Every structure is written in structure tokens, then in C-alpha cells.
Amino acid sequence: MSYREVLTKDVVRWGAVAIGARMPVAAAPLAVVFLVRERPGGYALGAVLAAVYVVGEIIGAPLLGVRLRAERARPQLAVGLGIGALAFAGLGALSQAHPVVLGFLAFVAGAAPAAATGGLRALLNSVVPEKAAAQALSVESMLTFGIWAVSPAAVTGLAIGLSPVLPPLLCAALMASSVAGLWMLPVGWRSDAGDRDGEPMARILVRAWPVYVTGAASLSMLALAELVLPALLEQRGMAVGWAGPLLAGLAIGSAVGSFVYGLRTWPGRLRTQSTVLMLLVTGCLALVALMPSLVLLFAVLGVAGCAQAGAMLTRNLALREILPPSALAAGYSIMYAAVGAGYAASGSLAGALLSVAAPSTAILAGVGLGVVLLVVGVLGEVRPAPSVPGAGSSAGGSSASGSSVDGSSASGSSAGVADVAERTAVRGGGDAERGL
Numbered sequence: 001m002s003y004r005e006v007l008t009k010d011v012v013r014w015g016a017v018a019i020g021a022r023m024p025v026a027a028a029p030l031a032v033v034f035l036v037r038e039r040p041g042g043y044a045l046g047a048v049l050a051a052v053y054v055v056g057e058i059i060g061a062p063l064l065g066v067r068l069r070a071e072r073a074r075p076q077l078a079v080g081l082g083i084g085a086l087a088f089a090g091l092g093a094l095s096q097a098h099p100v101v102l103g104f105l106a107f108v109a110g111a112a113p114a115a116a117t118g119g120l121r122a123l124l125n126s127v128v129p130e131k132a133a134a135q136a137l138s139v140e141s142m143l144t145f146g147i148w149a150v151s152p153a154a155v156t157g158l159a160i161g162l163s164p165v166l167p168p169l170l171c172a173a174l175m176a177s178s179v180a181g182l183w184m185l186p187v188g189w190r191s192d193a194g195d196r197d198g199e200p201m202a203r204i205l206v207r208a209w210p211v212y213v214t215g216a217a218s219l220s221m222l223a224l225a226e227l228v229l230p231a232l233l234e235q236r237g238m239a240v241g242w243a244g245p246l247l248a249g250l251a252i253g254s255a256v257g258s259f260v261y262g263l264r265t266w267p268g269r270l271r272t273q274s275t276v277l278m279l280l281v282t283g284c285l286a287l288v289a290l291m292p293s294l295v296l297l298f299a300v301l302g303v304a305g306c307a308q309a310g311a312m313l314t315r316n317l318a319l320r321e322i323l324p325p326s327a328l329a330a331g332y333s334i335m336y337a338a339v340g341a342g343y344a345a346s347g348s349l350a351g352a353l354l355s356v357a358a359p360s361t362a363i364l365a366g367v368g369l370g371v372v373l374l375v376v377g378v379l380g381e382v383r384p385a386p387s388v389p390g391a392g393s394s395a396g397g398s399s400a401s402g403s404s405v406d407g408s409s410a411s412g413s414s415a416g417v418a419d420v421a422e423r424t425a426v427r428g429g430g431d432a433e434r435g436l
Contacts, residue, residue, distance in 0.1 A: 003135055003138075003139065003262065003263075005129075005132065005135075006128055006132050006135045006136055006139060007139070008127070008128075010127035010128075010185075011124070011127060011128065011136070011139065013181070013184040013185060014120070014123060014124050014127060014185060015139075015143055016181055016184075017120065017178050017181035017182060017184065017185060018120055018124075018140070018143060018178075019143070019147060019174070019178075020174045020175060020176075020177040020178030020181060021081055021113065021116045021117075021120060021174075021175060021178040022116075022117070022144065022147050023147050023150075023151055023171070023174050024084070024088060024109075024113075024171035024172075024174050024175050025057070025113075025117075026147050026148045026151035026152075027151040027152075027154065027155045027167055027170075027171055028050070028053050028088075028106075028109060028110070028168075028171060029050035029053060029054065030050075030151075030152055030155045030156070030167075031091075031155050031159070031167035031168050031171060032046055032049040032050050032053060032091065032102075032106055032168070033046030033047065033049070033050060034046070034155065034156070034159035034160070034164045034167060035049075035091060035092075035095050035102075035159075035164050035165065035167070035168060036049065036095070036099075036102070037164070038164070039096075045099055045102075048099075048103070049099075049102055049103060049106045050106075051344075052103050052106045052107050052110070053106040053107065053109060053110040054110060054340060054343075054344060055107065055110070055344075056106065056107040056108065056109065056110025056111035056112075056114065057110040057111065057114045057336075057337070057340050058114075058337045058340045058341050058344065059111055059114075059337075060110060060111030060112060060113075060114030060115065061114040061115060061117070061118070061333040061334065061336045061337035061340070062330075062333060062334045062337045063111075064080060064111075064112075064114060064115035064333070065114070065115040065118045065119075065329060065330045065332070065333020065334060065336075065337075066201055066202070066205065066330040066333070066334075067115075068115055068118070068119050068122075068329040068330060068333070070122075070325070070326055070329075071187070072187070073119050073122070073123065073187065073329065074182050074183070074185065074186075074187045076115075076119070077115070077116055077119045077120070077182060078179045078182050080112045080113045080114070080115055080116060081112075081113045081116055081175050081176075081178050081179045081182075082175075082176070082179050083108065083112035083113070084108070084109050084112040084113035084175050085171075085172045085173075085175035085176040085179065086172070087105045087106075087108040087109035087112060088105075088109050088168045088169070088171040088172035088175060089168070089169060089172035090105045091105045091106065091109065091168040092165045092166070092167075092168035092169035092172065093165075093169075095164070095165050095168075109171075113175065114333070114336070114337075115329070115333050116178075117332065117333065117336045118328075118329045118330065118331070118332030118333030118334075118335070118336060119329050119332075119333075121137075121140065121316070121328075121329070121332045122328050122329035122332060123185050123186060124136050124137075124140060125320075125328070126186055127185070127186065133317065133320060134261070134262050134265075134313070134317060135262040137262070137313055137316050137317065138258045138259060138261055138262025138313060139262070141254075141255075141258035141309055141312070141313060142255050142258045142259055145251055145254050145255040145258065145309070146255065148251065149248070149251050149255075154167075154170075155167045158170065201326075201327060201330060204323060204324065204327045205323070205327060205330055205331055205334060207322065208318075208319060208322045208323055208331055208334075209380060210376075210377040210378070210379075210380030210381040211315050211318050211319055211322065211335070211377070211381070212334055212335055212338040212377075213338070213373055213376055213377035213380065214274060214278065214311075214315060214373065214374055214377030214378065214381075215312065215315040215335050215338050215339055215342075216338040216339055216341060216342030216345075216373060217278065217342065217370045217373035217374045217377060218274075218278060218281070218308055218311045218312050218315065218339075218342075219308070219312070219339045219342050219343055219346075220342035220343060220345060220346040220366070220369065220370055220373065221281055221282065221285050221308075221346070221366055221367055221369075221370035222250070222281065222285070222304060222305070222308050223342070223343040223346040223347065224285075224346040224347075224349065224350050224362070224363060224366030224367075224370075225250075225285050225288055225301070225304070225363060225366075226247060226250070227346065227347055227350045228350050228354065228359045228362050228363050228366075229243045229246060229247065230243045231354055231359040231362075232288070232289070232359040232360060232363065233246075234359075235358060235359045235360060236292060238294055242294060245298075246297060246298060246301055247301075249298050249301050249302050249305070250301045250302065250304065250305040251305065252302065252305070253301065253302035253303065253304065253305025253306040253309075254305035254306065254308060254309040255309070256302075256305075256306055256309075257305060257306030257307060257308070257309030257310050258309045258310075258313065260306070260310075261309065261310045261313050262313075270314045270317055270318045270321065271314075271318065271378070271381050271382070273310070273314045274311050274314040274315060274318070275374070275378055277307045277308070277310045277311040277314065278307075278311050278370075278374050279374075280303070280304075280307040281304050281307045281308050281311060281370075282367055282370060282371055282374070284300045284301070284303050284304035284307065285304060285363060285366070285367050285370075286363075286364060286367050287300045288300055288301065288304070288363060289359075289360040289361075289363040289364050289367070290360065312339075315335065316332070316335065319331045319332065319335065342373075345369075346366055346369075349362075349365065349366055349369065350362055350366065353365055353366075
């Protein structure tokens with residue numbers, strides 16, 4: 001399918017809700033830094049609050065995501081987003097409160113709505129044709145990158161130009177608007193009766209662990225590059241101010257990669273595509289550590305962003321192959337937490353290494369960590385495993401990104417129903433194409 005067929009009224013409504021729910025997530029870390037920066041030790045306190053917010057997301061996403069139910073997802077999401085809106089409002093209204101109070105509010109603001117990412121992605125799947133999953137997820141990815149590009153500038157402008165309490169209050173208003181907007185969307189998503197055959201949700205979700213691992217690896221390497229980039233520029237004798245344009249180029253590359261991925265079908269299984277794209281990201285980041293030229297850095301980071309966007313899309317599509325419809329929202333939420341954990345691990349590694357090694361060495365060490373995670377995930381995906389009852393039934397067809405053009409593989413994107421043998425192979429059984 002083309003993007004034109006995906007951009008329906010339902011998807012536009014979904015996009016409006018997603019902006020209200022996700023822009024606060026993108027704005028929150030910087031918003032809490034500006035909120036307290038004028039207090040004694042403000043920057044250190046801001047960093048702690050931002051970290052607490054992220055920890056809240058990492059904890060809340062899996063805990064709340066596994067409790068989402070297809071038949072009552074809308075009220076569940078509304079409660080989480082509503083509590084998140086109140087927590088953001090509390091941060092703005094109580095900006096001079098004790099740090100413990102601010103920390104509690106930051107944690108709640110991160111944790112309460114953390115399942116919304118997975119729930120909204122499942123709702124998006126429910127308002128588009130089964131064969132259009134890859135295009136829909138590409139649209140979601142482009143929207144997300146746009147939000148992350150706009151949010152830092154909006155937070156900085158409001159905090160410095162007007163008042164530091166405005167960004168968290170704006171986050172509260174946006175998140176509250178997303179609660180109201182949920183009633184423009186379906187109450188939930190399709191969940192085939194008996195798709196789990198009584199199997200516990202936890203056991204089903206654990207079966208997809210290789211996808212979570214490779215998803216975390218995908219972002220962890222780029223996160224390390226982002227965090228170390230200013231120090232790397234200084235090491236190379238370049239102006240640190242170029243970090244902003246370079247990261248903007250990375251974001252633009254990611255948006256382009258998301259768009260291109262959804263334009264057509266791509267050869268090979270999703271696992272194969274993901275591995276190739278991840279290796280490309282790995283190579284680009286190794287070059288970033290060694291590049292002496294600013295122009296080459298722009299080019300390499302753009303390619304890395306493009307490949308990383310495709311890699312993340314393959315991981316989200318792979319979940320549709322592995323998990324039954326009733327477990328998709330929970331799987332997306334766990335992926336969200338895994339990616340956040342990968343980012344946090346990269347940040348910790350960067351901080352530790354920069355105190356004892358050159359920035360280029362820190363990046364190369366992060367690349368090594370990413371390669372280890374990638375190998376673990378790939379080996380986990382090719383292991384023999386029993387088939388999962390109902391898995392892939394929500395997809396109906398192949399990933400428009402990664403399976404055959406005529407739709408002969410199993411999963412949620414752009415094609416027809418795969419045969420039993422192929423579905424079993426995708427989930428880790430005998431893969432006739434594992435040589436790819």
C-alpha cells in the first residue's frame with residue numbers, strides 16, 4: 001500500500017492524540033532541568049529529576065503495559081495519561097517544593113502514562129488495514145522524530161523567554177488533551193478469541209526477548225554517539241556548537257529512513273533486515289569515532305540515523321509476527337522500556353568512560369557493547385522454539401518492509417497470510433533462509 005491510502009481520518013485523529021501524549025515525554029527531561037536550574041545546585045538536581053523521570057518510564061511501561069486489555073484499553077490509557085497530566089501540573093505549580101516532592105512527581109509523570117506508547121501503537125494497528133502495518137508504523141516513526149525535533153526548542157524558548165514553569169504546565173495541558181482525544185479513537189483493538197490458548201501473558205512476552213534485546217542495542221549505540229558527540233568534537237579541535245546541527249542531521253536521517261522504509265517491500269526476513277541495518281549503524285558509529293572531517297561526520301550520522309530508523313521499524317514489525325493480538329500492546333510497552341534501558345545504560349557507560357578514556361575510545365567501546373547485544377539477540381531469534389498459538393494472526397501478512405512483495409510471510413504489515421511452516425521459522429524454528 002502507499003502512504004496516501006494510510007493517511008485516513010482515523011489515522012489523522014490518532015496522530016493528534018499521539019502528539020498530545022508523546023510531546024510531554026520528549027520535553028520532560030529538559031523541562032525539569034530548566035525548572036530547577038536557578039536553585040542552588042540546580043543543574044545537578046535537574047539531572048537527577050530527569051533520571052528519575054526516565055526510571056519511572058522504564059518501570060511503568062512493562063508493569064502497566066502487561067495490564068492493558070484490548071476490550072478496555074481506552075479507559076486504561078485515559079487513567080494513565082490523566083495521572084501523568086496531574087503530575088506535570090504539580091511540577092509546574094510546585095517548582096519550589098522540596099526535591100523529594102519534585103522527584104516523586106517526576107517519577108509519576110514518567111511511570112503513569114508509560115504504557116501509552118504501546119497502547120497507542122496497538123490502536124494505530126486497529127485503524128489501518130492489516131497489509132498497511134509497515135506504512136502505519138513508518139508514519140508513527142516520522143511523527144515521533146518530528147516531535148523529538150520540535151520539543152527541545154519549544155522547551156528552551158518557553159523556559160528562557162517566558163518562565164521555567166511553563167514547559168511542565170504545557171506538558172500537562174497536552175497530556176490532558178490526549179485524554180479527551182482518546183474518545184475519537186476505538187475503545188480498543190481486535191483480539192482474536194483463544195489466541196493465547198490459556199498461556200500466561202508473561203510467558204508469551206518472554207518468548208520475544210531477542211527482539212527486545214536487539215531493539216535496545218539499536219538505540220543504545222546511537223545514544224552513546226549523541227552523548228559523547230560534544231566531547232568528540234572538542235577532541236577533534238572542532239567547535240562544540242556543531243553538536244546541535246550534527247544531531248539535527250541525525251534526526252533528519254532517521255525521519256528519511258522511516259519514510260523510505262515504508263515506501264516499498266524489502267527483500268529478506270525481518271530478522272535479516274534488522275541485522276544488516278544494525279551492522280550498518282555499527283559501522284557508521286565506528287567511523288564517527290575516527291572521522292576527522294565535519295562534512296564526513298554529517299554524512300555518516302545521517303546514514304546512521306537512516307539505518308537505525310529502519311532497524312527499529314523491523315523490531316516493531318517483528319513483534320507482530322511473534323506475539324498474538326492480545327499481547328501486542330504489552331510487547332510494545334516492553335520494547336519501549338528496553339529501549340529506554342539501553343539508552344540509560346549507554347549514558348552510564350559514556351559517563352564512566354569519559355573520565356578515563358578519550359571520547360573516540362568511549363564511542364568504540366559503546367559500539368562493542370551494541371555488537372554484543374546484537375549477537376545475543378540474533379542468536380536468540382534463530383534458536384529452535386515451539387510455535388505460539390495465534391501469533392502473527394493480527395498481522396495477516398508480511399511486513400511491508402521485510403517480507404516478500406506478494407505477502408508470503410507472517411506478520412503485520414503488508415501482505416497475505418503466511419503458511420504455518422514460515423510462521424514457525426520466523427519465530428525461531430527451522431528457517432530456510434537463515435543463511436541470509
